[in-house]
Amino acid sequence: MDDYYTTDRKMSTMQDTKIAASGVQVYYADNHAIKDVNVDIGDKTVTAFIGPSGCGKSTFLRCLNRMNDTIDICRVEGDIKIDGEDIYDKKVDPVQLRAKVGMVFQKPNPFPKSIYDNVAYGPKIHGLASSKADLDNIVEKALRRGAIWDEVKDRLHAPGTGLSGGQQQRLCIARAVATEPEVLLMDEPCSALDPIATAQVEELIDELRQNYAVVIVTHSMQQAARVSQKTAFFHLGNLVEYDDTDTIFTNPKDPRTESYISGRIG
Amino acid sequence: MSNLLIIGIVLILGAVGFLLGRQRALAAAGGDARNLHSLPKYYGANVGLNAIVPAFGVLIVWLLAQPLLVNANVSGMLDEGASAGARNLLMADVRRVADGLDTAVSQGALTAEGAANLGTDTDNVREILADVGVALGSEVTAQTLSAAQRYRAMSATGNIWKTIIVIAASLAGLALAFMVTKPSFRARNIVETGVLAVLIFAASIAIMTTVGIVLSLVFNTIEFFRLYAASEFFFGLRWNPSFSGRGGGSELGIIPLLWGTLYISLVALIVAVPLGLFAAIYLSEYASKGVRAFAKPLLEVLAGIPTIVYGLFALLTVGPLLVEVFGEGGFLGVSWMAGGTAVMTAGLVMGIMLIPFVSSLSDDIINAVPQSLRDGSYGLGATKSETVKQVVLPAALPGIVGAILLAASRAIGETMIVVLGAGAAARLSLNPFDAMTTVTAKIVSQLTGDSDFASPEALVAFALGITLFVITLALNVFALYIVRKYREQYD
Ligand SMILES: Nc1ncnc2c1ncn2[C@@H]1O[C@H](COP(=O)(O)OP(=O)(O)OP(=O)(O)O)[C@@H](O)[C@H]1O
Ligand SMILES: [Mg+2]
Numbered sequence: 001m002d003d004y005y006t007t008d009r010k011m012s013t014m015q016d017t018k019i020a021a022s023g024v025q026v027y028y029a030d031n032h033a034i035k036d037v038n039v040d041i042g043d044k045t046v047t048a049f050i051g052p053s054g055c056g057k058s059t060f061l062r063c064l065n066r067m068n069d070t071i072d073i074c075r076v077e078g079d080i081k082i083d084g085e086d087i088y089d090k091k092v093d094p095v096q097l098r099a100k101v102g103m104v105f106q107k108p109n110p111f112p113k114s115i116y117d118n119v120a121y122g123p124k125i126h127g128l129a130s131s132k133a134d135l136d137n138i139v140e141k142a143l144r145r146g147a148i149w150d151e152v153k154d155r156l157h158a159p160g161t162g163l164s165g166g167q168q169q170r171l172c173i174a175r176a177v178a179t180e181p182e183v184l185l186m187d188e189p190c191s192a193l194d195p196i197a198t199a200q201v202e203e204l205i206d207e208l209r210q211n212y213a214v215v216i217v218t219h220s221m222q223q224a225a226r227v228s229q230k231t232a233f234f235h236l237g238n239l240v241e242y243d244d245t246d247t248i249f250t251n252p253k254d255p256r257t258e259s260y261i262s263g264r265i266g
Numbered sequence: 267m268s269n270l271l272i273i274g275i276v277l278i279l280g281a282v283g284f285l286l287g288r289q290r291a292l293a294a295a296g297g298d299a300r301n302l303h304s305l306p307k308y309y310g311a312n313v314g315l316n317a318i319v320p321a322f323g324v325l326i327v328w329l330l331a332q333p334l335l336v337n338a339n340v341s342g343m344l345d346e347g348a349s350a351g352a353r354n355l356l357m358a359d360v361r362r363v364a365d366g367l368d369t370a371v372s373q374g375a376l377t378a379e380g381a382a383n384l385g386t387d388t389d390n391v392r393e394i395l396a397d398v399g400v401a402l403g404s405e406v407t408a409q410t411l412s413a414a415q416r417y418r419a420m421s422a423t424g425n426i427w428k429t430i431i432v433i434a435a436s437l438a439g440l441a442l443a444f445m446v447t448k449p450s451f452r453a454r455n456i457v458e459t460g461v462l463a464v465l466i467f468a469a470s471i472a473i474m475t476t477v478g479i480v481l482s483l484v485f486n487t488i489e490f491f492r493l494y495a496a497s498e499f500f501f502g503l504r505w506n507p508s509f510s511g512r513g514g515g516s517e518l519g520i521i522p523l524l525w526g527t528l529y530i531s532l533v534a535l536i537v538a539v540p541l542g543l544f545a546a547i548y549l550s551e552y553a554s555k556g557v558r559a560f561a562k563p564l565l566e567v568l569a570g571i572p573t574i575v576y577g578l579f580a581l582l583t584v585g586p587l588l589v590e591v592f593g594e595g596g597f598l599g600v601s602w603m604a605g606g607t608a609v610m611t612a613g614l615v616m617g618i619m620l621i622p623f624v625s626s627l628s629d630d631i632i633n634a635v636p637q638s639l640r641d642g643s644y645g646l647g648a649t650k651s652e653t654v655k656q657v658v659l660p661a662a663l664p665g666i667v668g669a670i671l672l673a674a675s676r677a678i679g680e681t682m683i684v685v686l687g688a689g690a691a692a693r694l695s696l697n698p699f700d701a702m703t704t705v706t707a708k709i710v711s712q713l714t715g716d717s718d719f720a721s722p723e724a725l726v727a728f729a730l731g732i733t734l735f736v737i738t739l740a741l742n743v744f745a746l747y748i749v750r751k752y753r754e755q756y757d
Binding site: 122 | 648
């Protein structure tokens with residue numbers, strides 16, 4: 001690996017902790033989906049979650065903005081702090097939390113509204129725009145960051161559901177960044193994208209890192225290696241290994257991590 | 267042999283055919299089902315169906331045709347000169363006497379031979395039949411008696427032939443299908459074609475019935491417009507049928523009735539749509555599992571109450587209550603309302619009746635909105651009510667509009683609540699506390715009682731019916747159109 005990049009990464013991992021999770025357990029009824037996970041996610045850092053399908057990456061991600069509250073049978077235990085504040089505390093309003101911790105879902109879910117209204121939805125709710133022109137600007141900026149502006153600028157008022165799968169995925173990314181969250185959780189944001197769009201989204205992630213904490217779930221080792229500074233490997237609900245991305249990919253400590261990244265379990 | 271027995275025999279033949287067919291197929295394949303084109307049960311089913319279906323077809327045709335033929339033949343024996351109406355009456359007498367003789371024979375009061383040889387000069391037929399419990403209006407004439415005897419004789423021969431031919435058809439079908447059963451025969455495809463035919467048959471019966479109803483409406487309406495000007499019917503502002511039947515001087519304008527119908531439906535929808543929709547939103551988005559499991563069936567019980575009960579509720583409870591508030595000397599001291607029956611009374615009660623309709627349909631539709639849309643909205647920091655208002659409801663809108671239009675067509679077609687709650691006076695008024703009446707209520711009142719079915723006063727019911735039909739049809743088509751339009755936009 002190039003020395004220059006390595007030092008760059010080292011620097012960014014020096015940042016303060018944004019999210020501190022300790023002793024997190026998640027149950028779906030009797031299914032113990034997350035088992036005693038401890039992890040500190042740094043500010044201005046891209047953290048990648050990798051692991052075989054069904055190991056609990058999405059579940060853990062949803063704990064970080066309390067999306068699991070919407071699932072009746074789901075029970076979360078343990079302690080998750082963002083900026084030192086316990087987000088499962090009674091005083092915390094999950095609605096406000098989610099405005100601060102944005103999320104891009106694994107399955108694209110555009111609203112049955114126009115492309116414009118999809119992106120304007122968050123800013124409108126939170127009163128981020130002072131005028132129509134302001135809102136237009138926010139929408140355009142978000143769509144540009146989502147790498148989809150050029151494709152949709154001529155049909156902003158066409159329904160968002162009429163886009164292709166990959167376009168919908170980028171629309172959802174644009175929708176999430178439009179609210180200017182402090183933390184962005186992305187669940188496989190590039191699963192339906194071609195290499196060019198993927199590169200654009202990765203560029204966006206890198207740009208977001210200047211100001212925000214980004215957590216990304218991915219099934220692509222290359223992507224994790226390209227965009228993240230820290231990587232967490234999940235297996236069967238356990239956080240097996242969490243370290244600098246370099247270390248995970250060049251010098252994993254746990255044999256399970258090694259076999260996963262070399263393609264032997266998955 | 268009775269029809270039931272014939273059906274039983276055919277069914278037994280079918281079952282036997284099933285067993286035989288299966289066995290033959292298996293035997294032909296050397297006991298190994300893998301050598302067959304289809305599973306053995308398909309060969310059995312093929313033989314069974316061939317034994318049953320054509321035989322039933324023959325039976326149905328026979329049952330329809332025999333009375334027609336016998337009637338035509340026997341009525342030829344009656345007075346040549348009589349008018350068609352009189353002849354019909356005579357034929358009714360003949361059938362009555364023939365039935366009476368059947369009863370007498372089956373009770374043992376007459377032997378079969380005795381019944382065939384009865385004569386008006388030797389026996390008192392009326393008395394004999396009265397003894398077995400068949401009362402006749404007058405003495406039986408010689409002509410009627412002989413016609414009745416002829417009727418019986420022909421029916422008896424017909425029945426014997428019917429039995430023979432139906433069972434023969436069944437046997438023939440069985441044998442034919444049995445013969446073609448061999449391993450390469452594509453029994454599965456044939457049976458599936460047969461199933462398809464049954465499905466098409468069922469669907470076409472429903473459609474044909476509808477067509478028949480519409481046609482009967484159309485013909486009677488045309489008849490009505492021969493007697494009464496269409497322009498006066500559609501644009502007449504007064505509804506004032508004379509009671510003397512053919513006397514003329516009736517004013518049969520539909521406008522006051524349509525006005526009453528639409529006014530009452532409007533009141534009903536104003537009550538039902540918000541309440542039903544809010545109930546649906548509460549149940550599907552906010553209610554806990556326990557509340558939902560309890561409240562939803564409870565709400566749906568409302569839909570199971572017969573409308574006549576709602577009518578009573580309107581007449582006995584809601585009407586008087588409204589009079590106490592809006593009537594003379596009421597709480598408000600406004601005396602807008604003269605009597606308990608009014609647009610408001612019927613509209614309120616009809617609205618209550620429609621609540622479960624709107625809520626249960628909307629609830630299903632709201633539940634069908636994918637959870638991922640809600641998650642998307644929550645994930646952006648939206649509250650529950652923002653999510654419902656801006657994501658869930660717009661996504662469910664086409665379905666909800668459809669539900670509302672469906673409720674509207676029910677309101678327009680509703681009868682009993684109106685008969686009891688709205689009054690009988692056809693009136694063009696804006697005051698919702700006036701008594702008014704609707705198209706449906708007037709259809710009832712024009713056809714009940716002693717009415718001559720050839721008079722415009724009775725035939726107008728068909729014209730009213732078809733108008734109502736066209737309105738509800740248009741409403742449903744419109745509902746479909748709206749639903750489609752939204753679908754195209756958002757799917
Ligand atoms: N809504 C739910 N209800 C019940 N069980 C669930 C639910 N969502 C996830 N699970 C269970 O939790 C476990 C972890 O699922 P999760 O979706 O977190 O996996 P994942 O790592 O994101 O997998 P993938 O890479 O396929 O997305 C699985 O065993 C799954 O069956
Ligand atoms: Mg997942």
